[in-house]
Amino acid sequence: MKFDELLFSHLGEMGKYQKIQFVLVCLPCIFCAMHSLSWTFTAVGVTHRCAVENETKYSPYWAEAASEHINITSSCVDDKWNPVDPSDPSARCLYESCTYSNNQSCSSYVFDNSHVRQSAMGRWDIVCDRAWIKAFIQSAYYFGQMAGSMTFGILGDRIGRKKCFFVAIALQILCGFVQSVAPTWWLYALVRAGTGFSHPGASVISVVIGTELMGPKYRKLASICTALCMALGQCILGTVAMFLTDYQWLHVALTAPSLLFISYWWLIHESTRWLVSIRRFDKADHILQKAAKTNGVTLPDQWWNLLDGEEKTEKKERKEEKSPANNASCFDLLRTPVLRRRSLVVFYLWPVVSMVYYGLSMKSDILGGDLYVNFIIGGLIEMPALLLVYLLLDRVGRRPIIVGGYMLTGVCLLSNLLISKTAPRYIAILQLLASRGAISATYTGIYAFTPELFPTTVRNTGMGLCSTIARVGAISASYICFWIADRYGKAWMIIPFGGMSILAAVLILIFLPETMGKPLPSTIEEIEGSTSDKRESELDSLTETPSPEFD
Structure with missing residues (x-):
């Protein structure tokens, strides 16, 4: 019997225990969002x-x-x-x-x-020919986040999810408080990179703990709830920053509540799926018995004996995966024409969606209006956008949502350049809200769309590269928003953001297929040989070139 089958047939897919654990592990996401975008207000323009x-x-x-x-x-x-x-x-x-x-x-x-009582911009004279420092400090956060994603991704499978979470929370608290007292901008940038490093461990790892006890039909809802917590964090950040205009006290206010997460050592439990994978059945049983008691159900005695056959199968599968024939590399994403085309397109889509999303979040007044009000409303508008994606993703398909999101974002941004300075302010605010909601929906949709484009043999590799390249978009947004747009005007942000968004929509329409309702491809050969769409077949004949040799 498989662990999923045993777990959900006896414990239930979403019982009281799972709900409590998931709510608890989602709360750190709120503070991760606040730390991620706090530089918008700690270095607010003065x-x-x-x-x-x-x-x-x-x-x-x-x-x-x-x-x-x-x-x-x-x-x-x-x-x-x-x-x-x-x-x-x-x-x-x-x-x-x-x-x-x-x-x-x-x-x-x-x-x-x-x-503004005190801004980091004023404390360290981050103006005029030193304005580049503002962009550098924000980009340091995303460099740290990129390193943290790789580090905690490995550690989570080696030492466990719970330990990684507490290491990340401790680092986030330490760096958060040091940011409030850092005497120099370069030390501030260093600890901000440390805060970014903690982000994946505090948010992603914690959500993994919660979702690994959920049934399959609730996992998509779990990802939406996580995104909603991030949006809520933005709203709280904007509200607190509106009244607390001393950047040092703002950092204290954002960091101090995280001390409560120390209590999680007794409130949340290690992932039983991970414990089973390393054959720590005694600890897994202790946790599952608590869960069963909370849910009002019972588990079979010595249930782990039912998994012996599966454990042998998993060992065999892992052994086979290590064989040279099954060791896929990132170069396999570019070997064959159809997969190469898909890979190149998604490698463009991810940095664009990341750049536009974080850019509009960091520079919420770029189209006009008040920075604080726009920031709060932008977070609020994400919530219905995320719920809309959840309701429509499996009804209308991935492509219409993502294409519509990119296109609406681009049109709203570029059309802002045509508005007269004397036009009512609410027009610019409506454009911003439409852009923020559309790009948020796109970001959520692309997480569901991209894995379905890659075959199983290279799916993890492809998603890992997409996640890494997305950080490049966030880093680029830091320099465009906090340096180039401030120095040369909003057109230097709006035109590239709007133009690249529209181009992304066009590329999806031309080169990527709809994946809703289709089985996940298992091999590269399946993708190359099972394309029945006439338009895609014609594109293959037009774009096919000799595959590069990497051997």
Whole structure:
């Protein structure tokens, strides 16, 4: 008897025990989302100008002496920071940010802290020719996350899910508190990379613990619930940051609640599936007996004896998988024409969806409106978008959802360039909401679509490469949002994001098949030989080229 069959026939696919465990392990995802995007508010843009003689960065921004040495721009605001007519004598006009009136660059600055008590941007002068530091620090998080994905993926199978989770939580708490007191920007970047490193261990590993006790029909719902927790984390982050404008205290507020997860050592249990795989039946039985008691059911005595046949089969399968004939590599993804075409397309889709998703999250005011309000509403709009994907994914298919998501995102972004500056602000907000909801739906859909495009022999390899390449998109978004767009204008973000999204939709329509309701391919030969779609067969004859030799 297989472990799944024994487990769900006696314990149930979603009993009280599974529900409690899953809710508990989903909570860390909320804080992972907050840490991931906290730099948006800890380094929030603060109006600044060059410092004149005897001034410090904490001197009054609106100083009469400053107007003698620094040019005043045509952007004028009232006491509530609303644009007003420059001819109004009560208007306060912004100073030139980086140069004196003689066009010489400055090395010290004065910041207007009337709206933000303290920003990392102001503390370390991350402005003007040092603006690249802002992008570098955020990209450090994603570099750490990339390394963490590979590390915790291996450790989770070697030392167990629960231990990995606690290592990640401890690292996240330590780095979170150090970020609040880091004296230099480079030390801050280092511990931020450590926070990113902990992300996969704190979120992915914890969800694995919960989902490995769920029945197959609930696992898709589990992935949606995880994404909903991430969206909820964004909403909480935006709300807290709106009222807590000192970046050091903001880090403390985001990190301190994670201390409660220490109690998880007694509240959550190790994955019984992992314990069975290493033949620790005594510990697995102890956990499953608790689960059975909570669910009001009973398990057979010495149930592990029923798995002996399966264990032998699994050992045999693992032995066969290690044989040279079954050792697939990443190069196999590019050997044959159909699989090569699919691989190249999805290797483009993943960094694009990651870049646009994180870009719109980090720069939620790029289309107009208030940064904090847009950020919160953007997180809220993700929730119905995710539920819509859950309801439609197995009804209308993968391709319509993903193509529609990419296309809607691209159209909304590019159309924003055509809107006049005097247009009502709600138009830009609606465009942002449509873009955020569409790209969130796309991100969720692509997780279901991509594994169905690869054969079993290279599916894990393909998904691993997609996940790694997606980090490249997030890193690129950091530089585009926090450096290029700030320096050259929003068009430098909107045009590449919108154009690449539309191109992604076109590539899917031309090169990728619908996979809903079709059996998962097992081998590369099955993909190459079983393509019955006439259009795909014609494309094969047009695009087929000699396979590269890697032997």
